[in-house]
Amino acid sequence: MVKLIVAKASNDVIGKDNDLIWHLPADMRFFTQTTKGHIVVMGRRNWDSIPLKYRPLSDRINVVITRNDAFHDPGCSVFHSIEEAIAFYKTDDTRDIFIIGGGQIYTHAIKHNLVDEMFVTHIDQAFEGDTWFPAIDETVWQKEPVMSHPKDEKNAYSFTVFKYALKTKK
Ligand SMILES: NC(=O)c1ccc[n+]([C@@H]2O[C@H](COP(=O)([O-])OP(=O)(O)OC[C@H]3O[C@@H](n4cnc5c(N)ncnc54)[C@H](OP(=O)(O)O)[C@@H]3O)[C@@H](O)[C@H]2O)c1
Numbered sequence: 001m002v003k004l005i006v007a008k009a010s011n012d013v014i015g016k017d018n019d020l021i022w023h024l025p026a027d028m029r030f031f032t033q034t035t036k037g038h039i040v041v042m043g044r045r046n047w048d049s050i051p052l053k054y055r056p057l058s059d060r061i062n063v064v065i066t067r068n069d070a071f072h073d074p075g076c077s078v079f080h081s082i083e084e085a086i087a088f089y090k091t092d093d094t095r096d097i098f099i100i101g102g103g104q105i106y107t108h109a110i111k112h113n114l115v116d117e118m119f120v121t122h123i124d125q126a127f128e129g130d131t132w133f134p135a136i137d138e139t140v141w142q143k144e145p146v147m148s149h150p151k152d153e154k155n156a157y158s159f160t161v162f163k164y165a166l167k168t169k170k
Pocket of ligand 1: 005006007008013014015016017018019020042043044045046049065066067068071080081082100101102103104105106108131
């Protein structure tokens, strides 16, 4: 199954200056627990943005998408299109494929109907940024809440995670 996971601000912003904007450890924990043991597919810019001490993301198969034939890194597998990466890993029945961004990769995956299910963290705050998550078409996707977290001393903003499933199966 191809899943997507993202955290977005109330104005759909997801990043700025090739970095995350907010620090929400509770949401990061949800991301880690949800993706552990699976395959994470990301754009080359997202890969570059992950601090070296966390890269590759542990206990996951890290897959990087780039148009650059010269790109190699011992920490990841490299593909030159998302479709190729999905076709390669779809034969693995034991793991899900998670599209983990950033903006270009999310937009391509949704526009080309590559995704079966999404976990979207809605942060109750708008931010300035330079990268956005595409609008979610609610005639296509049905959402249900998975968990909510209040603002607290470690998490500066409250948020709710929603699971989106396709209304009509592919
Ligand atoms: N809030 C969240 O949940 C979340 C999650 C992930 C990332 N982010 C944020 O998103 C931002 C990064 O997103 P971004 O849109 O700038 O970059 P991105 O999607 O991470 O990566 C873009 C790169 O991927 C490659 N690429 C894109 N489309 C391709 C295609 N169709 N075929 C082959 N390769 C392709 C290209 O690499 P080459 O240039 O090497 O060819 C392109 O430069 C950062 O601010 C990051 O912090 C936020």
